[in-house]
Amino acid sequence: MLRSAAVALLVMSFTVDSRLVAQTAPPRAMSAITQTDLRRDLTLLGGDGMRGREAGTIDELKASVWIAEQLRAIGVEPMGDAGSYFQWFNLRRTRVGASSLVRVGTRDLEMWRDVAVTGTAPADVSGSTVWAGDGRDTTIDVRGKIALAQLVAPPGGGRQTSVNSPEYRYARSAMQSLGFALTRRGAVAVMLIADSTAQIAFSGISNIGSRGGYRLDDPQAAARTPGSSAPVFLVQRALGAELRAAAGQPALIRLFQESFTYPSVNIVGRIVGTDAQLRDEYVLFSSHQDHDGVRYDVAGDSIWNGADDNGTTSVALLAIARAFKQQPARRSALFVYHGAEERGLIGSNHHVRNPVVPLPNIVAVLNGDMLGRNHPDSAALLGSQPPHRNSTELVTMALQANQRTGRFAIDSLWDRPTHPEGWYFRSDHLPYARANVPALFFSSNLHPEYHTPRDAPETIDYAKLTRMTQWFYMTGWMVANTSKRPALDAGFRLERE
Template sequence: MANFHTSRLPVVLLTALAATTLPNALAAQAAAKPGEVPAAMALIKEADLKRDLYAMAGDAMRGREAGTPDEMRASIWVAEQLRAIGVKPIGDDGSYFQWFNMVRTRVSTVSTRASLGTNALEIWKDFIPLGGSSADVAGTVVWVANSADTTIDVRGKVVATPIVAPNPASIRTTTNSADVRYTQAAISATQARFARRGAAGLILVADATSDAAFDGLAILRGRGTYDVDRAARRFATQPTRAELPVPARQAGTPAFLVRGSLATTLQGGPSIDVQVRLERFETPSVNIVGVIRGTDPKLRDEYVLFSSHQDHDGVRYQIDGDSVWAGADDNGTVSVALLASARAFAKQPGKRSVLFVYHGAEERGLLGSRYHAAHPVVPLEKIVTVLNGDMIGRNHPDSASLLGIQPPHRNSSDLVKMAVRANELTGKFKLDSIWDRPTHPEGWYFRSDHVPYARLNVPAVMYSTNLHDDYHTPRDKPERINYPKLTRMSQWMYLTGWFVANAPTRPGIDPGFKLER
């Protein structure tokens, strides 16, 4: 599940008892009609899901970070599972792979230099640039002991100030470690106090908590940003790379976080000289694509697309002695659920064909899905539905979310009805609709691989069991997954796809649908 590249409000933690549900008419249970549930659904087995997840999200896969050999290793493993099941390749040159290049922009360790007085500072060890552009900052440091003091004229000056402890309500409750979450909120709070005051540069001095987070934050910031050329948009206002100017200098006030041990030196008003330079390069990532052909001569050239992403966060900084951010729930659970659905469809194909797409580099900004939506392996107009899942193995055993089920995110009432009916016959989950609201602080709908397709008017929904405290940490391991729940979620996704694959007419787009954020 991808993060936004902006700060977010704390996650709203929900339980089944507190969830806002769909109308009772939609949630009513009903018995299956004869032939409504295919016999092949019995092939979706808890033991298979558990075996596959321990393989895919075990420490040997090293967190499957996009653009690394670890993502390649996991991708080859997935392709081999599809081959063994009987899913046919439909990628580049008759393979299971659709290749694309991630464009990575990061601060150059080689070309960035800094000095404080007569002493050189080492990037990522002594200081962390907090912007994403080149910057030049030089001058005599002005110490501002209280950043709330607006009587001090800082215009055109290089300011050093202690970092401000953030409002606890502004600190996220999930992702990364508690000290990193605190530091990210503290950086925003301190920068806000100097917004529009005209400082030439801003040096934030770490307190004890942000000092403890320093190495972890350096690893996160050092990765830079990622994009992909010739791709569909994630947001309506998202510019393409060709539309972006090459940044010569950082917009706004260049800012840096430094170790707390430098406070005494900075109070003495030393000279400082910082030159931040960027580097750009391309590195490969990959979508894994396979197909099971449908049985109906008229419908088999239409496709139901099952969607997951095989990447996660890789090897990062240690939390509780563990540095492998394995991503069992995110998104190993859906990845193995697709394998289970493939076994069922291979045994009992539907009338329409079924595409299985594992999108690469989702964690870097939905890059694989943005690329495939722009360059689909079958004509886009032939993709009748995208069934995407992200994190389907945790939290209360009887609650789940289906995103794209209510306006403005709902683009196909036909598809929603099929998904709700499939839930009645499989998981029987209490559907939490709060996470699908445009006002939800996590912006959950826009953070997974269905979005580029929905924006192109392909009927789409997303299955999730939502955030938990292990999200984007090394604690997201296979042993923490609720496997009975994962089995029911897998059956739910599969049966929805079965309904779409065999419906007389494809799901329609709701009149006037327009996805905005």
């Protein structure tokens, strides 16, 4: 839906400073960005052959090698380790092992088939069980016991965001609120019997839960890992009557934590600028090459392609590199594909701590995430309004670039701190913005195929993707040529830590 009233207000609130714009018309090299290339590249990168590019798997590495090979063919200079395009780092994965023991009375419940647990903390708990109903009767004494309860709808229904299915969000939200209420009353473990809605999500909860959690494998990250807490389980609905009948019997819960490291990788290259005074400064074009890999089956498809997320920006960067190669700007262009974004912005956090060029030399980060869906004439520019805006001058250039290219109506709602998705906090510009690098996030926003196996190349609006790429490129072109680099706004402070 177009929101033209909001757009008019947003655009009018900026005054155009012509001194910021070295060159106003798009350069001839913009013609190097073609719909044909974008479609060809995305058909491959977002196709089933890449198996969803999951971070920490060979599929992410395969896609990364393919991208590096495209950069090499275009003539982008490698900026990674040992003269390569690759900046390697390790992911640390922790998960609860399938050999964990969950016994109620004499019945052994199989982890991830009969029950699923949230979190990855190890546990060693024994005690008697107690039936806690739907959790509302606070006179039931659950202290030191394993509370068995019927899962009920969470407050607010748990349907506010578009991450995963509504049933998944419902179940997770219900587990969180009921689990928290019962552990706060002293339960040492909580086992919640799925209702009909949560049961639909059981296999998804189990599948995602069994994968565990990921973080950057370094001592700083380890120091932030939270300690153990009372485990909260979701129990298959079919086992409900049996479990309820077992209330009062002893239970034994032993959760074993398994931990692994996997390689992941950022792909980095540059096209050196033409101005001897400015070429040590960089405009950073950012994407992430990973997606969610091969997961549970939805309507006969188990490959979560991530064509829009973030195949679109990944092929846009190739097209932008072709244009910069044909006609370099005064400043240098740095292309960074971040690995393991979907596992928690891990590659971008790694690069901010270990930048391939000095961080103060990065004049702006232009990040894209999902550029090819929704209304053909609307798009979001996150980081363009307070409290997300950290450079008014950079925003002004992006809005001028939009006027000269895609002429999108800017959907300003997604950039507001009150927007329920918190979209600004969910992509790779964030660690740079936190490090005080002027940063913007281009997006055509979420859609019903987001994070499902249906986010496939045939759903992409290639004409829109081409215009988004032109806008993205033109913004970078203007930043790369302006005499005065965009200033950081004073007092920039995000609403979330």
